[in-house]
Amino acid sequence: MNFLKGIDGMKAFRASAMKKAVKKPTKQGLRYSMNDRESTLMKYMSLSTKNTNESQQINYMQGQGQDHEQEHEHQADEQQDNYDNGWNFFERVRKLLSIVRKTASNLIKKVLEIGKKRAENQLDEHELEEVEEEEEQEQEQEQEETTPENDDFTGNTWDPVTTERIASLAPHVQEPATIFINRVEAELGIQLRVMSAHRSFEEQDALYEQGRTTPGKIVTNAQGGESHHNYGLAIDVVIMENGQPVWEPIPENVAQIAQELGFRWGAEWDDPAHFQMGEIPS
């Protein structure tokens, strides 16, 4: 692109291009036929070298080594070329506007497409988030179910004594025990009191001696370490009426609620006040 260095270079290129150009007939008369690149450059230069002086200089350069007649012919061609270039200028503007219009139209289409895709993606992301949230919740639930430690449990019953005794149970038994007491009250209108929950080995041993070496009747066959009570896995309950215990066997509809919550009923071995959960550690 050395020929474009400075106005002189441009003029030199213009002159050489015009020499190479072949005259051919057009609607406007004779005009130069050039390749597209040259033609475009010519049009560009024509717009930037409208000055008559420059035009004359170009004509002079073109006319070098040519006779007067040829120079006249060249001048006529130059006028024709300028006329074409003027007309081409408006043609170019028209084409440019057409391109701009098409480009703008395509741009708007693309923007709309991008907007639509984004909306779809956002929807997908939203759905994905919901699924992830559900999965997280499920995982949390699983963890809660599989983790026996639940020190945060603070459930109340109708009876503060019962609530306090339930708190002595193994952490994972406290909640089902509380629900048991509350469901029996809500669904059956029966108020249960937990008489015994966790028992130490010593307490169990002392209870074992009752009716054997100490006064009273036999209440257990389990020595220290042999009872679910020793691990906080069992409760003994009694029905309360007007603040007093009613020493009657626990009815089946009460036991059914405990069993639904995962307790095993002691009525199986003739201990109908007893409900236990899980197995004692071996």
Ligand SMILES: [Zn+2]
């Ligand atoms: Zn018991």
